[in-house]
Amino acid sequence: GFVREQVCFYMCPYARFQAVMFDKETLVPTYDYTRGEGENGRAHLGRELKTREDRTTKGHGDCIDCGLCVQVCPTGIDIRNGLQIGCINCGLCIDACDEIMDKQGWPRGLVRYASELEIETKQKPHIFKPKSIGYGIAILVVTALLVYGIFTQAKMDFSVAQVRSPLAVMMSDGRVQNSYEIKINNKLIRPLRLDISLNDLPKGELEIAGSNKEIVVPTDGYTTLLVRVKQPMTTRGAQQTFKFVLSDKDGELPPTSMSTTFNMPR
Ligand code: SF4
Ligand code: SF4
Structure with a gap:
């Protein structure tokens, strides 16, 4: 160039x-x-x-x-x-x-x-000297860590971003709704069928936006979901920490969770 x-x-x-x-x-x-x-x-x-x-x-x-x-x-x-x-x-x-x-x-x-x-x-150089042995060991350690990282990396991960405008919506039935964008990565060589649930939010109700309620992440790809969580109004401005839990419907992967917060209107 x-x-x-x-x-x-x-x-x-x-x-x-x-x-x-x-x-x-x-x-x-x-x-x-x-x-x-x-x-x-x-x-x-x-x-x-x-x-x-x-x-x-x-x-x-x-x-x-x-x-x-x-x-x-x-x-x-x-x-x-x-x-x-x-x-x-x-x-x-x-x-x-x-x-x-x-x-x-x-x-x-x-x-x-x-x-x-x-x-x-x-004179020919010395190949086996302390410095080259040290570099050899360092390369072996780094290679071993790399291989370990490849074989133990999570087969699925996800991130949660709360929709902030508006942060909380007052519903006509008196409950409060927060919305979240969830991005799920599938690193398996098969499509991933998932269930989503809430943890630590006993009165919370979860709804997947859109007509398709099935979560299927394509092979070696990702999908983005918009989900809504509703629960009864408590104190104004209160925040409550809870978790989204994703479970593999085929049972191959352990459930994975991610913390986020539920916000009451101010
Ligand atoms: S090995 Fe020779 S040709 Fe290659 S960058 Fe060095 S000086 Fe240039
Ligand atoms: S290639 Fe370079 S080093 Fe070799 S003879 Fe030519 S100028 Fe000299």
């Missing part, structure tokens, strides 16, 4: 995580400057710089400064300038450089997954 690689630099959290977790033994796409630069730096493929031997004699490394690794980089990084925060570890610069090395008939890996320490000392 319009902002392009600026998203990678400033908005994507991946780079920030990488910066925190990074150390000298972290494997990342890396330019091997010890091989690429030589004593006199990188150089184009000139007339007398076509073979590795000629280049070594003249103090140049294997980087022919073709710029392909920069051209393919989605965030516009020149990997030869070292690790940068915008690198998304896509590895495109590695493939591009390997292609150039293949064409030259030189060994691959001028740009490769390597650690800073490996480039400096030529």
Whole structure:
């Protein structure tokens, strides 16, 4: 889009995580400057710089400064300038450089997954160190929590919003009516047939608005109900807490309840 690689630099959290977790033994796409630069730096493929031997004699490394690794980089990084925060570890610069090395008939890996320490000392990084074991344990714990969350999530949930205009209506029979909008989510792979009832409102009477009094929530979907609750007038301005209870008619799910309030007119 319009902002392009600026998203990678400033908005994507991946780079920030990488910066925190990074150390000298972290494997990342890396330019091997010890091989690429030589004593006199990188150089184009000139007339007398076509073979590795000629280049070594003249103090140049294997980087022919073709710029392909920069051209393919989605965030516009020149990997030869070292690790940068915008690198998304896509590895495109590695493939591009390997292609150039293949064409030259030189060994691959001028740009490769390597650690800073490996480039400096030529030693392979230690994989099993306290930091990586700690990260491994943290990833296992988070994965276990995620799996636990998926398998134990409620198969049905609902929310209740009281209709506030008007909050309470005085009926001709002397009772007071409050209305509620109830949104029910069904996460089962079958339609959910439900009963609705009141708890802690002994004199309350419940009515589902509209002609369809059956509550059927479609598979993996939701439905919204408007319900009215009526009960005799008590003290003006009084509030009473009660619960809506939803019960699965097929008996698979336990009843689920949600608290709300009944308001008398002021
Ligand atoms: S091409 Fe990919 S791996 Fe290479 S520097 Fe750019 S973002 Fe990083
Ligand atoms: S692709 Fe390889 S040879 Fe070409 S500029 Fe990049 S590092 Fe150098």
